[in-house]
Each structure stands twice: as C-alpha cells, then as structure tokens.
Amino acid sequence: xEKVGIVGYYQVKPDLDAMMSPPExxxxxxxxxxxxxxxxxxxxxxxxxxxxxxxxxxxISNAFKVDAGGAYMKDESKVEFDGAHAALYGVFRILxxxxxxxxxxxxxxxxxxxxxxxxILELDPTFDRTVSLLNSYSAGGMQMRAYxxxxxxxxxxxxxVAVNSIKNAAKNPSALPEAQRSDISVGDVLESExxxxxxxxxxxxxxxxxxxxxxxxxxxxSLKITDNPVWITGVGNCQDTxxxxxxxxxxxxxxxxxxxxxxxxxxxxxxxxEIDIAEIFGHTTCEDLILAExxxxxxxxxGTSLLDGGxxxxxxxxxxxxxxxxxxxLTRIIEAVKQLRGxxxxxxISGAKKAVATxxxxxxxxxxxxxxxxxxxx
Amino acid sequence: xxxxxxxxxxxxxIASKCSKCGKVFLPPRKTCGDCFAKAAEEFVELPxxxxxxxxxxxxxxxxxxxxxxxxxxxxxGLVQVDGADTAMISEVLNIKPDDxxxxxxxxVVWADRIKGHPKDIKGFEPIGGE
Numbered sequence: 001x002e003k004v005g006i007v008g009y010y011q012v013k014p015d016l017d018a019m020m021s022p023p024e025x026x027x028x029x030x031x032x033x034x035x036x037x038x039x040x041x042x043x044x045x046x047x048x049x050x051x052x053x054x055x056x057x058x059x060i061s062n063a064f065k066v067d068a069g070g071a072y073m074k075d076e077s078k079v080e081f082d083g084a085h086a087a088l089y090g091v092f093r094i095l096x097x098x099x100x101x102x103x104x105x106x107x108x109x110x111x112x113x114x115x116x117x118x119x120i121l122e123l124d125p126t127f128d129r130t131v132s133l134l135n136s137y138s139a140g141g142m143q144m145r146a147y148x149x150x151x152x153x154x155x156x157x158x159x160x161v162a163v164n165s166i167k168n169a170a171k172n173p174s175a176l177p178e179a180q181r182s183d184i185s186v187g188d189v190l191e192s193e194x195x196x197x198x199x200x201x202x203x204x205x206x207x208x209x210x211x212x213x214x215x216x217x218x219x220x221x222s223l224k225i226t227d228n229p230v231w232i233t234g235v236g237n238c239q240d241t242x243x244x245x246x247x248x249x250x251x252x253x254x255x256x257x258x259x260x261x262x263x264x265x266x267x268x269x270x271x272x273x274e275i276d277i278a279e280i281f282g283h284t285t286c287e288d289l290i291l292a293e294x295x296x297x298x299x300x301x302x303g304t305s306l307l308d309g310g311x312x313x314x315x316x317x318x319x320x321x322x323x324x325x326x327x328x329x330l331t332r333i334i335e336a337v338k339q340l341r342g343x344x345x346x347x348x349i350s351g352a353k354k355a356v357a358t359x360x361x362x363x364x365x366x367x368x369x370x371x372x373x374x375x376x377x378x
Numbered sequence: 379x380x381x382x383x384x385x386x387x388x389x390x391x392i393a394s395k396c397s398k399c400g401k402v403f404l405p406p407r408k409t410c411g412d413c414f415a416k417a418a419e420e421f422v423e424l425p426x427x428x429x430x431x432x433x434x435x436x437x438x439x440x441x442x443x444x445x446x447x448x449x450x451x452x453x454x455g456l457v458q459v460d461g462a463d464t465a466m467i468s469e470v471l472n473i474k475p476d477d478x479x480x481x482x483x484x485x486v487v488w489a490d491r492i493k494g495h496p497k498d499i500k501g502f503e504p505i506g507g508e
Contacts, residue, residue: 116438116445126379127405130496132441133454133467141434142456149480196454197435197475241411245456245465246403249432 001265004094005222005229006373008037008215009334014176014322017111018209022056023068026107029211030070033103037215037225044215045099047071049078050086050106050326054118070103082106082281083212084329084359084369088235090216100221105213106327115207115325122363124242134244136283139363140204141196143249144286148198150250151301153289155198159189162203162285162320164307169317171347174335176208176322203285210324212331227376230337234266234372242366255294255358255368263296266372268354271296271311275372277339277355278311279332280318287365288318291358295370311356312349315339329359333371340375381421382406387494391424391486393462404462405496426486428459428502435475453478457502469501 010032012018012025020028026049034040047069051061058064062078069076075093079086083106090102116136123129147153163184169175170182184202192202222229238261240247240254247253259271268274278297282288289303297311306313314320316335319328336355338344355373360366382405385392394406398415402422410417433455439448453475456465470478471487484502492498 114444116440117443120440120442124405127496128467129442131467131499132439133436133469135438135440135445137438137440138434138436138454141436142432142454145434145480146432194435194437196437199434243407243464245431245458245467246463 001234002095003219003231003233004091005217005219005231006214006333006337007217007222007225007229008033008039009337010036010213011174011331011334012211013174014208014210014324016176016178016208018109022107022109023065025109025209025211026065026068026105029105029213030068030103033213033215039101039215039225041070044070044074044101044103046075046090046093047103048086048089048093050081050083050330051078052080052108052326054121055108055113055325057113065107069105075099081361081367082329082359083327084281084333084357084371085361087214087216087330087333088237088369091232091235094216094218100217102216103213104216104330105211106330107211108324108326109209110207110325111209134363137196137199139244140284140287141199142244143290143364144199144284146249147286147290153301153304155190156186157304158203158286158289159186160307161289161304162189165285165288165314165318165320166202168315168347169321172316172321173346175317176206179206179317179320179322199284205319205323208322208324210322210327212327212334214330214333228341229376230340231374231376232371233374234262234268235369236261236265237367237369239367242362244364247364249364250290251300252290252294252365252368255291255365255370258368259295259370262370262372268372272298275311275354275356276352277315277336277349278313279316279336279355279357280314281328281332281358281360282319283365285320288314291365291368295356295358315344315347315349329369332357332359333373336373340373379406383494385423386498387492389488389492391426391459392421393424394418395420395422401463402461403464404459405466422461424459424461427505428457428484430455430470430480430482430484431458431465432456432480433470433478435478451475455502457484468499470503471501472503
C-alpha cells in the first residue's frame with residue numbers, strides 16, 4: 001500500500017456539556033487542524049465527516065455541517081460508524097489518486113441525547129429491541145463475564161488496567177477533566193457502582209461532547225506540508241455478526257482478522273515486539289484487553305501483562321479519558337500521532353516509532369478497524 | 379419472523395435452520411452469515427428448556443427513551459434453547475442473583491397474556507423451581 005500521511009490534527013477539549021453549537025465545535029476542530037499544518041481551506045479537496053443521524057436527531061446530519069467542516073463547494077461525504085472509519089474513507093479517497101488533501105472530522109454531543117437510550121436503536125428491531133434487555137451495560141457485563149471465565153482473569157486484574165488508564169488520562173491535557181484522577185486505586189474501581197455485574201462504573205468511560213479532525217495527504221504532498229508526518233502504513237477492518245448469542249464474547253475474531261490484514265499490508269511480523277504504542281477503543285476496560293489481545297499485542301487472556309511491558313496500552317487513557325461517539329477512533333489515531341511525533345507532552349513514551357490505533361462500532365465491538373502508524377523520522 | 383411470532387402465540391419456539399450447515403437459529407434468521415446460504419426455508423420446533431450460556435445482574439434498565447436505575451436488580455441472560463445453536467437474550471426469573479450459574483438448566487416462563495410478540499417470553503426460570 002502506498003503510504004498516506006497524517007499531516008495535521010486537532011482535538012477540541014472534551015466537555016460534559018460543551019455549551020457550543022455543533023457548527024462551532026466542528027469549525028474549531030477543522031480550523032485547528034488546518035492551522036496545525038499551516039494550510040488553508042482552499043487546500044482541502046475532500047471532506048469526510050463522521051456524524052450520526054440518531055445522535056443529531058435529524059436525517060442527513062452532515063447537511064448542516066458543510067460550512068463548518070470546510071466542505072463548502074467541495075467533494076464531501078459522511079460515515080456513520082466511528083471516526084476511524086471516516087479516516088478509512090479518507091484513505092481510500094487519497095489512494096484513488098484523485099485527492100491531494102482530505103479533511104476528516106468526527107463530532108457528537110452526548111450532552112444533547114442519552115447515548116445509552118439511543119444505542120437501543122442499534123438493536124435488531126424484531127427481537128432484541130422489543131425485549132429491551134440488551135444495552136451497553138448488559139452487553140459489557142456479559143462480555144466481561146465471558147472473558148474472566150474463559151481466561152481465569154480476576155476482577156482485580158481488570159481493575160488494575162482501569163486504574164492504569166485513568167491515571168494515564170490524568171496526565172493527558174486533552175482528556176475530559178472529570179475523567180482525570182491521579183489518586184485512583186484498585187479499591188476505588190472495585191467499590192464503584194456495579195452497572196451490570198461484573199462491570200463496574202469505573203471500568204466504563206464517561207460520555208462527553210467533543211470534536212476532532214485529522215488531515216490526510218498522499219506521500220509526496222505530505223512531505224511538502226511537513227517534515228514530520230505520521231504514515232498510515234497499514235489498515236484492516238472486519239465485521240462480525242450482530243448477534244451476541246452467536247459470538248464468543250471472550251475474544252474478538254473480527255479484530256484479529258482486521259489486525260492481521262493491517263499487519264500484512266504494513267509488513268509487521270511480530271506486533272508484540274514491533275509496536276510501541278497501542279491506542280485501543282474499548283467500550284469497557286475489559287474490552288480494551290480483548291481487543292488488544294486480538295490485535296496480537298500480547299497472548300490471549302494475558303492482556304494485563306501489557307501493564308508490565310510490551311506495547312504501551314493507552315498512554316492517553318484510552319476511552320477512560322472520555323468517550324465521544326463518532327470521535328473516539330479518530331482520537332485514538334490522534335493520540336498515536338502525538339506519540340509518534342513526540343508531541344505527547346506529559347505522557348510521552350520515549351522512542352515510540354510504531355503504533356496501532358483502533359476504532360469500532362456495534363455492541364461488543366461488532367466491527368473493528370485497526371491502523372498501523374509509523375513516525376516520519378523525528 | 380412470522381413463523382417465530384406465530385409460534386410464540388401458541389407457546390412454542392420455532393427456530394430456523396441453515397439450508398447448508400444445518401445450524402439452528404433462535405430467534406430465526408433469514409440467512410446464515412458463515413455459509414452465505416438461506417436459513418429460513420426449514421423450520422424446527424424446539425422445546426421449552428435451555429441452558430444459561432452467560433448472564434449479568436443488571437442494576438440499570440435502558441429503554442429507547444432513557445436509562446434508569448432499578449430498585450431491584452434483574453438478571454439478564456443469554457439462553458440457548460435445547461436444540462438451538464445460538465443463544466437469545468432473556469430475563470432469568472425466580473432465582474437470587476447469588477445463586478446464578480452459567481450452564482444452569484432453565485425452562486421458559488410464558489407471559490400471562492400471549493400476543494404473538496417477543497415479550498410473550500416473560501423469561502426463563504431454573505428447572506426444579508429453585
């Protein structure tokens with residue numbers, strides 16, 4: 001695969017209630033990304049947004065974001081999965097040879113809708129939605145039970161991973177302030193409210209308003225824009241069945257397939273040794289482990305070993321730094337880019353050369369996408 | 379799904395079967411993802427008994443309108459009805475959360491008023507009425 005460069009990025013600081021209109025949020029992210037790369041709106045040739053009609057309460061939700069997204073009179077489209085999927089669309093656009101600069105943004109404002117309630121609309125309307133028992137909490141609880149049982153992992157071990165993520169979030173200036181707790185302990189996590197057993201509240205991210213944007217360019221164009229691009233050297237995506245009753249929830253076969261595709265394209269033979277940074281989008285701390293294991297970053301059932309060595313698991317705090325639907329996968333890419341460019345001030349992993357960043361959509365991560373990212377030579 | 383709903387109206391589980399691999403789906407499916415074959419040409423009636431494959435004790439209930447904390451937790455399970463190859467989501471009734479175990483044998487509890495609707499399945503309870 002020809003390399004695609006990430007030449008600019010911007011994250012609007014997440015907020016429980018941003019007190020900004022959606023166009024303002026998007027404008028700030030897109031304007032910020034352009035400024036970060038020293039570019040102007042006229043340089044953009046295609047814009048891909050990630051928004052969701054249900055979250056926005058209207059159909060064709062991107063129609064109202066055109067001006068704020070920099071897409072006025074330009075090639076524009078939308079993805080309704082995760083921001084990481086919007087980035088894939090942008091990669092396609094760049095690799096087609098028809099575009100020299102792709103602006104990718106993601107946006108949602110959970111302060112304006114109940115995320116958990118809206119997720120019910122993701123359910124199969126002929127049965128699951130009608131019985132109304134499946135939701136983020138119950139699915140997360142059953143996934144966690146399956147994982148703990150299959151691999152004999154204790155609640156304490158998963159709590160340790162949550163503590164690690166929350167402490168990492170405390171060092172990340174782009175994290176949601178309410179998610180930052182440097183003094184958190186395993187006991188705090190274990191004693192936090194049980195949402196759906198065995199899932200604890202402090203193993204589940206805090207929903208927040210946010211926007212983020214990245215700019216993609218072909219290799220030659222990237223090098224004209226910056227001497228410090230981050231390269232997308234591989235990407236893979238895979239879709240599992242919707243039905244939880246048909247899946248082994250303790251593992252993620254779709255992530256395994258997605259990761260293997262991406263590694264093959266990027267020429268990664270041993271991700272455990274070659275990858276320095278893993279920015280994983282898990283809906284729960286347990287899902288972080290399942291996805292990291294499926295991505296081959298450690299042995300299956302041994303995700304907690306990532307706390308002791310190997311690729312750094314979510315140095316940004318991952319989703320425990322705040323979860324904004326439609327944005328989270330893009331944030332994972334941005335956090336990996338920061339590490340590879342040496343711009344993760346306060347939580348920089350020294351010598352980071354290669355990273356993976358993941359996105360997902362669906363209950364228990366039905367659809368997974370994984371990027372292999374490599375530093376440009378800082 | 380019509381046959382499934384009609385079955386519920388008669389207090390029966392009607393599952394669909396993949397025309398190629400023979401996998402039995404409950405709730406029924408039109409197609410088998412793995413075989414990419416039709417899965418709604420053959421239907422089988424399954425018994426009222428099954429196994430709890432996974433469960434969670436839920437302190438929250440979420441509807442299309444809101445999430446709310448429950449005064450008393452409910453037990454949500456993935457129940458695989460005997461003869462099916464897939465599990466379906468259902469409540470597990472008449473058991474204390476601490477007594478729940480995966481692999482537990484259960485039988486269906488039908489709703490008082492049957493309407494040919496997924497909610498006709500009130501839940502499943504342990505066999506032996508523990």
